[in-house]
Amino acid sequence: MRSVSIVGIGQSPVGELWNRSARQIAADAITAAMAEANIETAGALYLGNMLSGSLLDQEHLATLVADYCGLTGIEAAKIEAACGSGAAALRIGMMAVASGFHDVVIVGGLEKMTDTVGKDTTAGLATAADADYEALHGVSFVGLNALLMQRYMYEYDVPIDAFAGFSINAHRNGVNNPNAMFREAVTLEDYLKAPVIATPINILDSSPVCDGAAAVILVPTEHVQHYTTGHHRGAVRILASAAATDTLAVHARRDPLWLEAAYASSQKAYRQAGVTVADIDLFEVHDAFTIMSALSLEASGFARRGEGWRMAHADVIGLEGTLPISTMGGLKSRGHPVGATGVYQIVEVVQQLTGTAGANQIKKAHIGMAQNIGGSGATILTHILGA
Amino acid sequence: MRSVSIVGIGQSPVGELWNRSARQIAADAITAAMAEANIETAGALYLGNMLSGSLLDQEHLATLVADYCGLTGIEAAKIEAACGSGAAALRIGMMAVASGFHDVVIVGGLEKMTDTVGKDTTAGLATAADADYEALHGVSFVGLNALLMQRYMYEYDVPIDAFAGFSINAHRNGVNNPNAMFREAVTLEDYLKAPVIATPINILDSSPVCDGAAAVILVPTEHVQHYTTGHHRGAVRILASAAATDTLAVHARRDPLWLEAAYASSQKAYRQAGVTVADIDLFEVHDAFTIMSALSLEASGFARRGEGWRMAHADVIGLEGTLPISTMGGLKSRGHPVGATGVYQIVEVVQQLTGTAGANQIKKAHIGMAQNIGGSGATILTHILGA
Numbered sequence: 001m002r003s004v005s006i007v008g009i010g011q012s013p014v015g016e017l018w019n020r021s022a023r024q025i026a027a028d029a030i031t032a033a034m035a036e037a038n039i040e041t042a043g044a045l046y047l048g049n050m051l052s053g054s055l056l057d058q059e060h061l062a063t064l065v066a067d068y069c070g071l072t073g074i075e076a077a078k079i080e081a082a083c084g085s086g087a088a089a090l091r092i093g094m095m096a097v098a099s100g101f102h103d104v105v106i107v108g109g110l111e112k113m114t115d116t117v118g119k120d121t122t123a124g125l126a127t128a129a130d131a132d133y134e135a136l137h138g139v140s141f142v143g144l145n146a147l148l149m150q151r152y153m154y155e156y157d158v159p160i161d162a163f164a165g166f167s168i169n170a171h172r173n174g175v176n177n178p179n180a181m182f183r184e185a186v187t188l189e190d191y192l193k194a195p196v197i198a199t200p201i202n203i204l205d206s207s208p209v210c211d212g213a214a215a216v217i218l219v220p221t222e223h224v225q226h227y228t229t230g231h232h233r234g235a236v237r238i239l240a241s242a243a244a245t246d247t248l249a250v251h252a253r254r255d256p257l258w259l260e261a262a263y264a265s266s267q268k269a270y271r272q273a274g275v276t277v278a279d280i281d282l283f284e285v286h287d288a289f290t291i292m293s294a295l296s297l298e299a300s301g302f303a304r305r306g307e308g309w310r311m312a313h314a315d316v317i318g319l320e321g322t323l324p325i326s327t328m329g330g331l332k333s334r335g336h337p338v339g340a341t342g343v344y345q346i347v348e349v350v351q352q353l354t355g356t357a358g359a360n361q362i363k364k365a366h367i368g369m370a371q372n373i374g375g376s377g378a379t380i381l382t383h384i385l386g387a
Numbered sequence: 388m389r390s391v392s393i394v395g396i397g398q399s400p401v402g403e404l405w406n407r408s409a410r411q412i413a414a415d416a417i418t419a420a421m422a423e424a425n426i427e428t429a430g431a432l433y434l435g436n437m438l439s440g441s442l443l444d445q446e447h448l449a450t451l452v453a454d455y456c457g458l459t460g461i462e463a464a465k466i467e468a469a470c471g472s473g474a475a476a477l478r479i480g481m482m483a484v485a486s487g488f489h490d491v492v493i494v495g496g497l498e499k500m501t502d503t504v505g506k507d508t509t510a511g512l513a514t515a516a517d518a519d520y521e522a523l524h525g526v527s528f529v530g531l532n533a534l535l536m537q538r539y540m541y542e543y544d545v546p547i548d549a550f551a552g553f554s555i556n557a558h559r560n561g562v563n564n565p566n567a568m569f570r571e572a573v574t575l576e577d578y579l580k581a582p583v584i585a586t587p588i589n590i591l592d593s594s595p596v597c598d599g600a601a602a603v604i605l606v607p608t609e610h611v612q613h614y615t616t617g618h619h620r621g622a623v624r625i626l627a628s629a630a631a632t633d634t635l636a637v638h639a640r641r642d643p644l645w646l647e648a649a650y651a652s653s654q655k656a657y658r659q660a661g662v663t664v665a666d667i668d669l670f671e672v673h674d675a676f677t678i679m680s681a682l683s684l685e686a687s688g689f690a691r692r693g694e695g696w697r698m699a700h701a702d703v704i705g706l707e708g709t710l711p712i713s714t715m716g717g718l719k720s721r722g723h724p725v726g727a728t729g730v731y732q733i734v735e736v737v738q739q740l741t742g743t744a745g746a747n748q749i750k751k752a753h754i755g756m757a758q759n760i761g762g763s764g765a766t767i768l769t770h771i772l773g774a
Contacts, residue, residue, distance in 0.1 A: 021519065053440035056518060058518040059438070059467055059469055060516075064517065067632065073633070076468070076766065077475040078467040080467055081463070082450075095482040099486030099487075101482050127444050127447065131443060131444045131445040135444065245450045245454070
């Protein structure tokens, strides 16, 4: 099996991109990544996307995007694993290169969730849940997360403001990310006054509905020197790639406050990379909701059960903390174009590891981790990258 | 790169399965394939599906199906490439085994297109076309194929009954396939009297809207002996796997009557397998419409341009002909549950190569080919299997 490296990254700004169609947003990210790697074509495009069928009346999306990017003829497939689609596409791109099927692969993530005339985005997002046993009863995706947060507060006797630090940290980091959707800092006072969406989740606990695309170029590590000459950004190696799943429905889990798939995929990733949690210099966490940050930190081994919320302070998760998270704003502030998020996380880890994260650059950045979550924890992929 | 073999196959009957939910249909095929390979779990499930978001309000489908099959925890991802989704999933499963990421992979294909309350299946199928430049104008998927057929008849001066032989052959072979949707033979007279759907396409040119699922178990060829002991069906090796794309919109192609992606993927496949067209003993063709059979045979090198229709006779494509096609009924008679079709084709090639095709067993079956087409030829995958 060949080792795989990333030699180019690209991203579109995240936001309500009403003047750009889905294919244009994808092309913005892909052509930027291709320019950075100095390539004119590739063997394949694997495109993470969740909602194009439901919201855009467009399937066959990867071939469409390849065609629009001037790559007509190359292999193309869309990869779907709800909000974990981006990292699932990365993992499949990695297999294509590791196996020798391809020497150059483009992995993209794309979602267009706004300006979708006549479509219901909230209903679209609920397709990540079990249609027959969860969505049927009218529970929305934010509703499922609200139940988890409520249970967490009850079970561990945690006050509502315990979660504020995750939101404050993400917004603080988003200020300096030119591609972030929300570039305003928020305070504890803002958090406590924020409108509630689904008790106890308020608007500052939640990532936004938005549009965006990100892309990376994968090559065998042994070919890296062909791509990085003369370019400012060095290559980054994928040290570990692991995927695990859980029951789709939250009610079917023995313990809904334990993300078994985060535990399984992170443990596999640590073993593959030959590292422990202490070696992780930064962690791009899947902070779709603040409760998910707490649960992910616990199941990934950074905090004990019921104590993930205690990490929500600047001296721990801030850029100068012991474990910086959401360093470019995370899903909360950079935004959460669902099928693209997993690829944005990888792009941001690459920025940190190559010293190109601008004002948000952390000092020690040798090993970075990204965790991408589909549904309420049913599909979880963990990747570890090394400079 | 490890060689990859198939050690188990499974399929559900194809039809309007109103008493089975999508997950049940998938489980029928997957558990049958697992029983045949005598396995209790696997490293991953890659599931080809096109329309679950549009028609079932269910994404995150692969994790849902893994969970329902008792495989909670394993890696899972849905693969989408319109009607080419099944073969795209097979190809990704093959990469996962070839690379060493997994030692046992389940590849499934699943589609539920009927009994979808309040949904428009015709609109769903049109999501395979370009939403902004084709579907926007109101053209349906059958409409696009009708334009191709009309052009073919004009360009090559071919009468309407030239295509009948494809339909007659498929229906004749479907009679003996217990999983086929239509098990009645048809005659030239039936064809000429068949109701027209979109001129010149009639109902006997067209594959049906239906439900179904199929599955195969992939392992490294070097492990085959662990799985086949005591089982009636031998293993089959995947000799070649190739994918290619074209413009999504038909009008953007230089020559709409030439399936460039079929040409590219079949040529790649012949090279990989070290064979020529003369070595292919049977060909599971993507006969979604009779015009697609003619175009596929031409671009894959079995007929000259404009002469694919001349093959539509029993002495050529029949079970005792020089190139048997659609040997278990094809998309036309077995049925075309779109995202599952590519896996059904592989299952049927395995049946022929292992001498388990029953009444439809062809005599010489050493090398079989399957071609799965997404959209109007925009994504085409060609696989070659050997006994």
